[in-house]
Amino acid sequence: MGKIVSATYDENMNYIKDGRIVPPVITVKHLVKNFGSHEVLRDLSFMVRPGEVVCVIGSSGSGKSTLLRCINLLETPTKGLIKYKDETKFSDEAGGSSWPVNKYRTKVGMVFQSFNLFNNMTVLQNCMVGTRKVLKKDKKTSYDLAMKYLTKVGMAPYINAKPAQLSGGQKQRVAIARALTMEPEVLLFDEPTSALDPEMVGEVLHVMEELAQEGLTMVIVTHEMAFARDVSTRTIFMDGGLIAEDDIPERLFTQPKNPRTREFLSRFLNSGQIQAAG
Numbered sequence: 074m075g076k077i078v079s080a081t082y083d084e085n086m087n088y089i090k091d092g093r094i095v096p097p098v099i100t101v102k103h104l105v106k107n108f109g110s111h112e113v114l115r116d117l118s119f120m121v122r123p124g125e126v127v128c129v130i131g132s133s134g135s136g137k138s139t140l141l142r143c144i145n146l147l148e149t150p151t152k153g154l155i156k157y158k159d160e161t162k163f164s165d166e167a168g169g170s171s172w173p174v175n176k177y178r179t180k181v182g183m184v185f186q187s188f189n190l191f192n193n194m195t196v197l198q199n200c201m202v203g204t205r206k207v208l209k210k211d212k213k214t215s216y217d218l219a220m221k222y223l224t225k226v227g228m229a230p231y232i233n234a235k236p237a238q239l240s241g242g243q244k245q246r247v248a249i250a251r252a253l254t255m256e257p258e259v260l261l262f263d264e265p266t267s268a269l270d271p272e273m274v275g276e277v278l279h280v281m282e283e284l285a286q287e288g289l290t291m292v293i294v295t296h297e298m299a300f301a302r303d304v305s306t307r308t309i310f311m312d313g314g315l316i317a318e319d320d321i322p323e324r325l326f327t328q329p330k331n332p333r334t335r336e337f338l339s340r341f342l343n344s345g346q347i348q349a350a351g
């Protein structure tokens with residue numbers, strides 16, 4: 074695989090699009106999350122600009138899922154600031170927005186490791202329920218959106234199937250289609266291929282690669298190092314609840330600055346998942 078999405082960054086890791094720095098779609102500032110006395114996220118700041126594909130890598134327990142869950146307000150942060158465009162979604166200084174959280178989640182969607190499909194509904198119903206109930210689209214519009222995105226992920230032939238009749242890879246493609254029907258500004262993925270049998274990983278990564286090429290803004294937690302290297306415009310390495318390194322993948326994967334990044338990546342080098350720098 075060669076580089077999928079070409080991207081330009083300035084020296085401060087600001088994403089440059091059409092010659093300028095575009096305003097961020099997500100802003101995270103000094104984010105802290107405690108579970109009891111356990112500080113899981115420890116003062117974490119970053120921004121995501123439209124068009125960026127940010128892969129988040131790091132050991133199990135480093136706080137990757139908690140970070141995505143805080144952005145999506147599935148967890149309430151302990152401290153810090155989370156903004157969607159100009160709108161404050163969480164602030165410890167009060168003044169958070171009154172936007173209903175389910176409306177916010179149509180703009181900042183999430184795809185989970187375990188799919189989270191409704192097992193009692195068909196594929197088509199799973200892909201219509203959000204646009205019908207949350208976005209209040211009429212039946213025809215909702216159906217058209219479902220078919221558009223099910224076609225995109227190659228699952229249109231399965232509209233009448235129930236999730237139990239599908240393979241893991243097919244379920245995850247339906248879950249991605251369902252997230253896309255809301256036409257979000259950003260899609261968050263939490264290890265979307267980790268629950269899949271190895272032979273099904275490729276079909277899901279392929280869908281995500283296409284979305285990246287089309288310019289969808291994504292934040293992807295993944296252990297697929299070759300995917301992160303080839304598809305992300307920027308890779309974040311998390312370690313112990315902190316961003317230990319944040320760089321373009323061309324540098325992060327070949328000349329990591331932080332010894333912790335080097336140590337983490339060497340495990341994947343040893344397992345043959347990524348090649349050593351030439």
Ligand code: ADP
Binds near residue numbers: 108113133138139140
């Ligand atoms: P990652 O996704 O990088 O594996 P997580 O964000 O899931 O890491 O977890 C980071 C740390 O937070 C872990 O030590 C985990 O046990 C802890 N943690 C996560 N969720 C909860 C929770 N709901 N209650 C208590 N501890 C939690």
Ligand code: MG
Binds near residue numbers: 137138139264
């Ligand atoms: Mg996780």
